[in-house]
Amino acid sequence: MLKNCDVCGKVFAHPARSLCEECYRKAQARFQAVKEYLQKNPGATVAEVSEATETDVDVIYEYIREGRLSVIPRDAALKCEICGAVIQKGxxxxxxxxxxxxxxxxxxxxxxxxxxxxxxxxxxx
Ligand SMILES: [Zn+2]
Ligand SMILES: [Zn+2]
Missing domain, CATH: 1.10.287 (Helix Hairpins)
Structure with a gap:
């Protein structure tokens, strides 16, 4: 099944992924970098992580929202979209x-x- 990569638009074939091999690897490496930076610097802020790993702030928030990071940036508390309470993920x-x-x-x-x-x-x- 052929599809277009979500990031670069290149045509590729994979049953589940929405990214081509190259972008998928890049995305994985970026996630690893963010994760490792936070493990080494647990008190870091979103801005610090973003700068140190050259990752968009939006992407970092996406990881947090997905619950993929075990250590989240100090100032990255997620808020409930209905009542505004602080939440861990979602x-x-x-x-x-x-x-x-x-x-x-x-x-x-x-x-x-x-x-x-x-x-x-x-x-x-
Ligand atoms: Zn791609
Ligand atoms: Zn709520």
Whole structure:
């Protein structure tokens, strides 16, 4: 199956990956660099990590959001997108997630209001 690399647009074949071999390796190396830098410098800030590893701040936040870093930058606390509580990973805190599930459950027969509610959340980003 041929597809275009998400990063460079090159055509490549791989069943699962969305990056070509070269970009995939680069992405892996970059992640390793960020991870290792943080392990050696646990108190580093996002800006310091970004500069030391030449990695975009956005990319570092992406790693944090995905929960891939065991040590996260000192000032990189993620916030719940609904209530603003500090969270370790993901986008929404446990409390809000619970509430969302409850709403989803409650409005099972009412798909319309569920979709509308999820729309509202998305728009708050
Ligand atoms: Zn590529
Ligand atoms: Zn919340």
């Amino acid at each position: 986008r929404i805190c446990h409390k809000c997630l619970g509430e969302l599930e409850e709403i989803a459950h409650r409005s099972k027969d009412d798909d319309d209001s569920r979709v509308r509610y999820l729309d509202q959340i998305k728009r708050r980003r």
